[in-house]
Amino acid sequence: MSLLGGGIVKGMAVTLRNFVGSYFNKERLVTNDYAWRPKEDAELPQSAGQYPKEEGEQLSDTTTVTNYSRNFPMLLHDGKEGDTPMDTVRCVACQICERECPPQCIYIEKMYDENGKYIKSPAKFDIDVSVCMSCQICVEVCPFDAIVMNSQFELSTPDRFGGLLLRRDDLLKSNDYYHQIHPGEAAARDQRMADEKAAKEAKKKAAAEAAKKKAAEKAKAEAEAKAKEAEAAQAEGAEEKSEPEGGDSKEATE
Numbered sequence: 001m002s003l004l005g006g007g008i009v010k011g012m013a014v015t016l017r018n019f020v021g022s023y024f025n026k027e028r029l030v031t032n033d034y035a036w037r038p039k040e041d042a043e044l045p046q047s048a049g050q051y052p053k054e055e056g057e058q059l060s061d062t063t064t065v066t067n068y069s070r071n072f073p074m075l076l077h078d079g080k081e082g083d084t085p086m087d088t089v090r091c092v093a094c095q096i097c098e099r100e101c102p103p104q105c106i107y108i109e110k111m112y113d114e115n116g117k118y119i120k121s122p123a124k125f126d127i128d129v130s131v132c133m134s135c136q137i138c139v140e141v142c143p144f145d146a147i148v149m150n151s152q153f154e155l156s157t158p159d160r161f162g163g164l165l166l167r168r169d170d171l172l173k174s175n176d177y178y179h180q181i182h183p184g185e186a187a188a189r190d191q192r193m194a195d196e197k198a199a200k201e202a203k204k205k206a207a208a209e210a211a212k213k214k215a216a217e218k219a220k221a222e223a224e225a226k227a228k229e230a231e232a233a234q235a236e237g238a239e240e241k242s243e244p245e246g247g248d249s250k251e252a253t254e
């Protein structure tokens with residue numbers, strides 16, 4: 001018969017053994033080393049360092065743990081530093097991600113011009129990261145590669161409500177930044193987008209050529225029909241001319 005609470009005591013004993021042991025054996029500082037790191041993956045850091053100060057990168061804007069880490073979503077734009085991000089934002093405010101987000105933590109408002117015409121851009125795009133569960137479904141469903149996961153984790157704030165509501169301008173990040181934090185994923189996404197664009201252009205070109213060919217065939221058929229009509233009219237005119245004047249030959253003999 002197991003002792004009530006025996007599992008807790010056992011767990012605490014492991015913790016205590018590691019705590020005391022870590023003073024004598026560095027291997028027991030599991031949070032200080034990526035013990036799970038596959039040996040062949042040279043891209044992963046050897047050590048996480050002493051959080052948060054030891055590794056300078058952890059406090060930089062491109063804060064990242066590994067190439068594979070993800071935290072909350074961000075919105076991509078294709079501008080360079082100094083450009084206005086909204087000029088090249090990829091999001092068209094289609095609201096698919098808003099509908100698909102399981103905890104419903106995305107809020108989008110479409111942008112309209114002064115004549116009330118929808119201009120395919122988000123006027124508002126908020127994500128409540130106090131609710132977001134980092135599931136990445138918004139990334140999977142976006143047809144425009146406009147939303148991807150950021151790896152920034154320094155988001156703690158004493159303002160539990162306003163401070164954790166990320167607004168559109170907080171979420172906007174350049175594609176260059178995406179390449180910095182997730183180089184492999186960003187390159188693969190760029191390649192896929194380029195392939196899709198090329199396939200779309202090839203399809204458009206083929207459709208234009210087919211339309212051109214069809215129009216040429218139609219014009220040829222029309223020209224042939226017109227030529228036939230002209231030929232028939234000419235033959236009719238020649239027949240009329242060959243008939244003698246003043247009626248037919250039978251009447252003349254009578």
Ligand code: SF4
Pocket residue numbers: 073100101102103104105106127131132133134135136137138139
């Ligand atoms: S990561 Fe998941 S929970 Fe967070 S905004 Fe995207 S869909 Fe919603």
Ligand code: SF4
Pocket residue numbers: 090091092093094095096097098108141142143144145146147
């Ligand atoms: S992020 Fe993608 S899915 Fe969401 S509104 Fe923008 S374009 Fe649509």
